[in-house]
Every structure is written in structure tokens, then in C-alpha cells.
Amino acid sequence: MSAEPIVASLLPDTAEITANDVLIGGVSLRGLAGSYGTPLFVYDEETLRSRCREAAGAFDDGVAFASKSFLCGAMARLAFEEGLCIDVATGGELDLVLRSGVPAGRIIMHGNNKSAEELERAIAVGVHRLVVDNFEEIALLSTLVNASAPLDCLVRVTPGVEAHTHEFVRTGQEDTKFGFSVATGDARKAIDELRAIPGLTLHGVHAHIGSQVFELIGFVESLTILAKFIADDDFDELCVGGGLGVAYVAGESAPSIHEWGDAIRVAANEVGLDSNVRLVGKHCESGDVLIDEAWLPASTGVRSIIATPVTGAYGYSMASNYNRVPRPAVLFVRDGVAREVLRRETFDDMARLEV
Numbered sequence: 001m002s003a004e005p006i007v008a009s010l011l012p013d014t015a016e017i018t019a020n021d022v023l024i025g026g027v028s029l030r031g032l033a034g035s036y037g038t039p040l041f042v043y044d045e046e047t048l049r050s051r052c053r054e055a056a057g058a059f060d061d062g063v064a065f066a067s068k069s070f071l072c073g074a075m076a077r078l079a080f081e082e083g084l085c086i087d088v089a090t091g092g093e094l095d096l097v098l099r100s101g102v103p104a105g106r107i108i109m110h111g112n113n114k115s116a117e118e119l120e121r122a123i124a125v126g127v128h129r130l131v132v133d134n135f136e137e138i139a140l141l142s143t144l145v146n147a148s149a150p151l152d153c154l155v156r157v158t159p160g161v162e163a164h165t166h167e168f169v170r171t172g173q174e175d176t177k178f179g180f181s182v183a184t185g186d187a188r189k190a191i192d193e194l195r196a197i198p199g200l201t202l203h204g205v206h207a208h209i210g211s212q213v214f215e216l217i218g219f220v221e222s223l224t225i226l227a228k229f230i231a232d233d234d235f236d237e238l239c240v241g242g243g244l245g246v247a248y249v250a251g252e253s254a255p256s257i258h259e260w261g262d263a264i265r266v267a268a269n270e271v272g273l274d275s276n277v278r279l280v281g282k283h284c285e286s287g288d289v290l291i292d293e294a295w296l297p298a299s300t301g302v303r304s305i306i307a308t309p310v311t312g313a314y315g316y317s318m319a320s321n322y323n324r325v326p327r328p329a330v331l332f333v334r335d336g337v338a339r340e341v342l343r344r345e346t347f348d349d350m351a352r353l354e355v
Contacts, residue, residue, distance in 0.1 A: 007250045012044030045078070051257065052082035058261030062128070064108050066242055067093050073100035080106055085128055091118040098125065112156075112178050116140055123149050131156050131206050133179055135186075138193050141200065150199040154206040154239060155180065157187040159225040161209050161218055178208070182229050191233070205230055208241030216260060220267040227271040240264055279306065283323050316342070321350055 008015065016023040021030045025044050032042060055063050064087040065079035071093060076086055080102045088094045089111040097107055104125040111118070112133045119140055122130050132138060132155045145151045156179035180187040187205070194202045209222050223240050230238065244260050281288040290308065300306070319327045326345035331338050 009253075010250070012047040013050060014044050014046050048075075048078055049082050052079050052084050054257045056083035058257050059264075062108075062237070062239075067097060071096060076100040076102050091115070091121060094118070094121065094125075094127075104128070114140075116144075119144055123151050128152065129154050129203070132190065132194060135190065135193070138190060138197075141194075142197050145197055146199040148199075150201065152201050152203060153194060154204055154237060155187070155190050155194060155202065157182055157190075157205045157207055157226065157229070159207050159209065159222045161222045161225065179206075182225060187229065202235075204233075204235035204237030204239065206239035206241060208243060211243045212246070213243045216263045219260070219264060223264060223267050224271050227268070238268075279308075282325065321345075324350060326350065 006017070008017070011017075011022070012024055014023075014025045016026075021028050023029070024042055025046060027042075029042065033040060052065065055065075061083075062085055064085035065076075066087045067076065068087075068089055073096065076097045077100050079086060080100075085106045085108050086097050086102055087108045087110055088097055089109075094107065094109060098104065105128050107125075107127045109118075109122040109127045109130045110133075111131075114122075114133070114137055119130070119137070123144055130151055130153050132141070132153050141151065141153075158179045158181045160181070160183050180190045182188075191202065191205075194200060205226055207222050207226055209218050213219070219240055223238070226238055226240070244254065244257065246254055276294065279289070279291040279294055281290060296306070316327065316330060321327065324347075326347065326349065329340055329344040330342035332341050333339075
């Protein structure tokens with residue numbers, strides 16, 4: 001009986017199948033086996049970078065590569081270079097990611113059984129986020145965190161959603177060992193205790209329903225539960241966790257990262273989680289709205305600089321001094337040189353007509 005050819009969708013993006021060989025990234029697998037022996041792990045760097053870029057584009061800044069899936073210095077640097085944070089779950093993973101040159105401010109410290117030493121180092125180096133997982137950890141943090149040793153956190157909650165995947169990689173159901181249950185009230189108690197720790201900033205909640213998940217409905221159900229749970233908390237982050245499935249064999253298919261991100265955003269809008277930003281001016285008029293709905297990085301805030309394209313025509317011509325606001329300067333730029341063609345208006349300019 002003849003064997004069916006391998007399904008191309010299971011191979012990396014750059015794969016080329018010839019009569020007697022497979023090329024990955026333009027390199028012969030037969031040749032690699034001859035040079036390095038077998039068995040051998042071969043990663044297509046372009047596929048890795050492409051998926052990282054897709055994730056960075058599909059979600060807000062802070063989306064992370066789970067280092068437990070595969071960690072070495074080169075992988076950590078690659079994910080960081082493509083715009084991702086790095087998620088670590090142990091002191092060993094934290095140490096290697098730091099040694100690889102990834103700034104602590106791009107590292108998320110996870111783990112359900114963190115030691116005091118692991119917590120101390122995470123605080124000392126200044127990780128981007130620490131995901132709190134149990135009450136013992138909260139008790140430890142209350143002795144380690146203070147105004148001179150601050151910490152930014154998320155709290156891991158269990159939404160009670162059972163993902164359609166193997167029982168060994170389900171993590172969102174009620175009997176999981178991870179996080180605080182929403183249903184029992186532990187999650188609310190954890191939030192209250194964390195908010196009482198001076199120097200600790202609680203940004204929001206995190207959940208993870210499982211791994212190798214093919215059906216997006218589980219993520220939608222989890223987000224819906226979490227959104228209702230934190231409706232009155234004024235958090236600035238809600239992390240729905242990873243776990244998107246990957247096709248391993250012929251006949252399997254999984255949503256793309258973009259499809260995943262789109263489903264999450266639609267669900268967020270439906271339950272009232274509005275991450276659109278409205279850009280407004282300073283005039284005393286309700287019509288002074290520059291952009292009604294703008295998607296901006298989560299880091300955008302006071303003193304951020306925002307560029308808006310295609311605003312030149314009539315922008316200056318029809319500008320007024322309403323509310324005694326001076327008009328801006330106008331610059332022409334060419335060949336790396338900027339020249340001022342209209343200077344910024346001053347209060348003295350506006351006062352010239354006074355008699």
C-alpha cells in the first residue's frame with residue numbers, strides 16, 4: 001500500500017518537498033542529518049519570527065511567549081526581537097532569559113509554586129508583571145514588597161471553564177491546581193488582599209483554560225466570565241491566556257493567531273470591555289473629537305506622542321484661536337533636514353489686536 005504524502009500545512013512556512021528530500025529554510029534535512037546526526041530538532045526561524053509578529057500584532061503590548069514550550073537564549077532573544085514579552089515560570093527560566101539579554105521589563109513571572117527566592121529576584125530585577133497564584137504567595141509578597149521594592153502584578157483566576165482538550169492540559173476548570181476560583185469567592189478575596197499591600201500595583205486578572213485548544217468558544221466563555229467578575233474593579237488589563245492548538249496530524253486544523261485575536265476582541269466588545277481610545281482636543285466643545293475610536297498600545301498615556309497621518313489639507317488653513325489656543329508650528333522635512341516654515345503662535349501674537 002502506498003503512503004500518502006505529508007500534508008504541507010503541517011510543515012514550516014519555508015518547507016520545500018523534493019523527490020528525495022525536504023528543505024527547511026533552504027537547508028536540506030538529509031544534509032543536516034548527515035552533519036549533526038539523528039534525532040535532530042530543526043526550527044524554521046522565519047516561521048518562528050512570523051508567528052511572533054502575528055501574535056504581537058493580534059494583541060496588545062504585553063503578549064508573551066511561553067518559555068516553557070522551548071527555551072534557550074536564542075529563542076528568548078528571537079521572541080523579544082519580534083515584540084513579545086517572555087513568560088517564565090521558575091527561577092531557572094528567569095535566570096536564562098535575563099542572561100540572554102532580554103530586559104527584565106519584558107519578562108512576566110508565572111508559576112503556581114514560587115519560592116521566596118524566586119519572588120525576591122523577580123522583585124529585585126523589576127519584572128514587567130508577576131502573576132500571583134495562591135494565598136501563600138500573597139503572604140510572602142506582603143513581606144517582600146514595599147515602596148522601595150515595588151511590584152506590578154496580575155492575579156490568576158479560575159473561571160470554571162473546561163476547555164475541550166486533554167485532561168492533562170486543562171487548567172481552567174474548578175478542580176485545577178492553578179489560581180483562585182471565581183465561584184468560591186477566593187478570587188475576590190485575593191484581589192482585596194493584594195490591594196492592601198503597599199508598593200504592589202494590581203493591574204488586572206489572568207486566566208488560562210488549557211493547552212492545545214482548537215475551539216475558540218472556550219476563550220470567549222472565559223473572557224465573558226472574567227469581564228463580569230471585574231466589571232467594577234477599574235483594572236487596566238485582562239489577560240485571557242494562551243493555549244491555542246496546533247495541528248499535529250492530517251485532518252486537524254486550528255484557528256490562526258489573527259482569528260483567535262479577532263474572536264477575543266469581538267467578545268470583549270460584546271461584554272462591554274471597551275479598549276477603543278477616543279482622542280480629543282482641549283476646546284470647550286463636545287464636538288472637539290479628533291478620532292472617535294483609535295486602537296493604541298496599552299502603554300499610551302499622559303505625555304505620549306501620537307502622530308496622525310493625512311491631516312495636512314485645511315488643518316492649518318481653517319485653524320482658529322478658539323479658547324485662546326495658539327496655532328502650532330509647520331515644518332517641511334527633506335533629506336534628513338527639518339525647516340520651520342511657520343513658527344508656533346504665541347500669546348503675544350494673539351494679543352496684537354488688543355487696543
